[in-house]
Amino acid sequence: MAQQMNVGLLGFGTVGTGVLEIIEQHQDKLAHQIGAPVKVKKVLVSSLDKDRGPAAAHTELTTNADDILLDDDIDVVVEVMGGMEQARDYMKKALEQGKHVVTANKDVMAVYGSELLKTANEQKCDLFYEASVAGGIPILRTIVEGLASDRITKMMGIVNGTTNYILTQMTKEGRLYEDVLKEAQALGYAEADPTADVEGLDAARKISILGTLGFSMNLDLDDVSVSGISSVTSQDLQYSKQLGYTMKLIGIAVRDGDKVEVSVQPTLVPHEHPLASVDDEFNAVYVYGEAVGETMFYGPGAGKLPTATAVVSDLVEVLKNKRLGVTGNSAIIPQFEKQLKTDEEIRSKYFLRIHAKDKRGTFAALTRIFDEHNVSLEKILQVPLNEGRLAEIIVVTHEVTKKDYEEVLERLQDEDVVVEIKSSYRTEGDMS
């Protein structure tokens, strides 16, 4: 068996501890797969005073990142410290030192991914980041391997566990958004400041990483149109259900020809769609490939062991590549020029709920507006409200352009019979 391979670990929180434990507990299996024993030589910690438990007994702790980044014996740097600028700086320095890097950091990969991948490529190093999207699901590897003989045209991901938990509780138990959020915070599922989760930013980072990889096109976070779940109401969920849909916060990446669209929004999918039954804190990524057709990958999105397992899987691949003298990431550098769809090219169905005056001519006035902007309707539901003075009108459109639909919304706002536009959601996944 070949010489021992050494890992430097940046960060010793939940995931870092998990990585160290897995490597220690599976030494034989890992050595067998890699063809060489592997050891965590050093760990970067914030303080040497804290008791790190038995996991730390066989490794060296340091508070100085250079002890790892400049150590010639270290083959791979594993970044699980989180955060943004510092993590990026360390990863860049590691690559510049010719070290391979494995990271679980979606924030850094979404913002500095292209820059870091470029450095990795120049240095002929691997930069792997499976754990940055849906920790327990080997989705990046599946995309890369599938790409050799297929062409991905659509990805839809439930990639944020917190919002999926909140929407599931609201849908299944009829609970209120605020109540579920508070409970999730108390249980530690949601952060004290939940903005990144509930406003869709976390999901946007992940779908931009998926889109960049799946379409081989350098998508920035700014290219992702984002809206979150904080204004979703129980009524929306009720009416969606009645019309055959389940609401999920979905990151969508679509390609038509050479042009793409990437967005995150609360989205209605038919009850029968595989994404509709992904509940609670679970994640799932649905991928449509021209050859393979519909596939979906389901699993835990976060958690100590799922995330650490993903990191170790990457580590195994990097160490194999290193031992064989090949790097695996040349396939992962974006190859195509970014081309974003315009609003005239983005096509989707929409669910629209409005309150209108309940009088003769209302519906005629509405349909005239829809007609004038080429928006045809697939489903209509009208319910009297407020002792008959108001009507709750819900429609689901056929597939229309975003531009036409937004013009309709604008027209409706000025229309006399419309009292209020209550909500509007993208609708995806109808089997055709």
Place this chain on the structure above:
Amino acid sequence: MAQQMNVGLLGFGTVGTGVLEIIEQHQDKLAHQIGAPVKVKKVLVSSLDKDRGPAAAHTELTTNADDILLDDDIDVVVEVMGGMEQARDYMKKALEQGKHVVTANKDVMAVYGSELLKTANEQKCDLFYEASVAGGIPILRTIVEGLASDRITKMMGIVNGTTNYILTQMTKEGRLYEDVLKEAQALGYAEADPTADVEGLDAARKISILGTLGFSMNLDLDDVSVSGISSVTSQDLQYSKQLGYTMKLIGIAVRDGDKVEVSVQPTLVPHEHPLASVDDEFNAVYVYGEAVGETMFYGPGAGKLPTATAVVSDLVEVLKNKRLGVTGNSAIIPQFEKQLKTDEEIRSKYFLRIHAKDKRGTFAALTRIFDEHNVSLEKILQVPLNEGRLAEIIVVTHEVTKKDYEEVLERLQDEDVVVEIKSSYRTEGDMS
């Protein structure tokens, strides 16, 4: 770029044509991934007279397998001819000639897999068979990669599209078994002789392959306890639904400690379980790993392009390994002694439907039998039938041993108040 690598294709049916088309259409991408161009040099066909269309224009056709198996220029043999003995003989001969083999043949792998893998290992050749289980889902690769740092304890697979289509139609449309089967045969979804599908044999082959790989234990087809769907009735489906379950034909492989159990049977899963919403001809494999937790992989189980894509993915890996001078299959040879659970060790819930006399004392007589065999009940549903002379009684047990449960069935058969045992199904996947 390195020298061209040559493939010999055994079989030119639907899948073989797909493999050839994908390799021709994706030459650049494949060459980039492998680091060398790849070409289908020869194809084994049954007759040279048949028009093979444009796909055959750039390759050499032969009716003599030795033209491929003994050709020193051919690096990898791809077996997509189907059948049993001849396919096995060709694969064995190819391996003995030092050629790597990729196959889509579940029949051969389920029966001769261990023998062929042994030959491959002795010859330091790769033998890959991703396409043999759930063509469109990269499940074998996911298992192998996950295994390096995790321990799989349970797999449940919907791995036969025909039976899943039949059960979906029966459940959703209330149609009769015979009608759906006839329609599926007319549409070409089911074979003229549907036995292998509907009696569970096809699924048994696949779950034995999954179990062998996931538990690293050489499981034979004879180790799989099998029952099919031909006696499933609409009433069974109705009552299951009422009690919160969906019926699927599921291949199950469970490990507790060092002992395993492998079986295929119509199984009830709760509506909320991810397998419950896998409909029509789709396949899905649910995997529980100690570290990663619950994951599920969903996609097409068959079809020209999904299966051909899986074959080409294997081919890419084999060619990479070949170019690097390493073989990938040493990890895939079973490492543990086979140890099967006894009926005292197999634990499950069960759904049981019986017709009993509708008179005082009936339920007491039944519960006495359950009690005496340690079978406790989780759900009970009783409905009067036949103007009150008969009662339809459905129970779902708590988790019990197979031995206790089968003793109960035997006792019930002799019990005076029981008129008929209508049906009995395994029940899995309750969230605990």
